[in-house]
Amino acid sequence: MRDHSELGVCVLLLALGVLVLTDVLTMDVDIAQRGPVGPRTVPLVVGAGLLAVAVLLAVDVLRGGRGEAESGEDVDLSEPADWRTVLLLAGVFLATAVLIEPLGFPVAGALLFWGAAFALGSRHHDRDPLIAAVLSFLTYAVFDKLLGVPLPGGPLMGVL
Numbered sequence: 001m002r003d004h005s006e007l008g009v010c011v012l013l014l015a016l017g018v019l020v021l022t023d024v025l026t027m028d029v030d031i032a033q034r035g036p037v038g039p040r041t042v043p044l045v046v047g048a049g050l051l052a053v054a055v056l057l058a059v060d061v062l063r064g065g066r067g068e069a070e071s072g073e074d075v076d077l078s079e080p081a082d083w084r085t086v087l088l089l090a091g092v093f094l095a096t097a098v099l100i101e102p103l104g105f106p107v108a109g110a111l112l113f114w115g116a117a118f119a120l121g122s123r124h125h126d127r128d129p130l131i132a133a134v135l136s137f138l139t140y141a142v143f144d145k146l147l148g149v150p151l152p153g154g155p156l157m158g159v160l
Contacts, residue, residue, distance in 0.1 A: 006067055010058040017050030088119035104154020105144075109136030 024043035092115035100108040113132035122128055143149040 004061055006061045006065075007058060010054045010061065013050050013054035013057065017047050017054060020047035020050060085119055085121075089116060092116055092119060101152055102154065104156055105151040106133075106136050106140045106156050107154055109139055112136075 020043055024040050024047060027040060027043075029038060029040060092112060095115070096108050096112040099111065103111075110129070110133045113135050114129050117128045117132065140151055140153070144151045144153070
């Protein structure tokens with residue numbers, strides 16, 4: 001089985017495909033839906049695509065196909081993982097998930113952008129918070145105002 005370890009990826013893709021298709025086929029759809037494209041269309045395509053990729057990958061692996069070894073240009077595989085960075089990023093994402101409702105997206109998003117930049121090594125303490133705030137407000141404006149995707153504004157809701 002060591003020669004066919006890629007079959008684990010096939011099993012994962014197959015399980016995801018079955019999960020997506022099961023979920024979409026048990027989905028309640030409004031009877032008044034108009035047109036051929038509804039809420040089931042994209043998940044059906046994605047689920048079928050996952051199943052097709054799982055089968056094609058399994059056939060390739062069983063015929064002797066192998067994935068290429070890691071050959072990143074600046075990756076040193078002998079070095080251990082940088083757990084500090086991983087844990088900082090995980091903390092930033094968790095904090096954003098907790099703070100987005102009470103503080104709103106503009107503030108939580110700014111903390112997310114600044115925290116991610118800090119965790120990934122940026123040490124421009126004067127510039128990074130400003131860039132993070134601008135990115136967050138622009139993202140909020142594009143999604144909430146232009147695209148009509150409601151994002152929580154938090155205490156700044158009246159100002160924005």
